[in-house]
Amino acid sequence: MNTEITYTKQGDYYLPDLKLPEQDEREIGIWGCGCPVDTSAAGRSTDRTDR
16 A cells, blocks of 8 residues: 655645545435435424524
């Protein structure tokens, strides 16, 4: 295992040259597909007078 980290200069900064190990492809299914989620306030009370 090589633990040496090399860096590349980008402008005024040095960024590490990182590479992830190869992985097998996997199906992520319906819940991991990035399907849109309803984040509207519909169905939730937005009235804050009940504190």
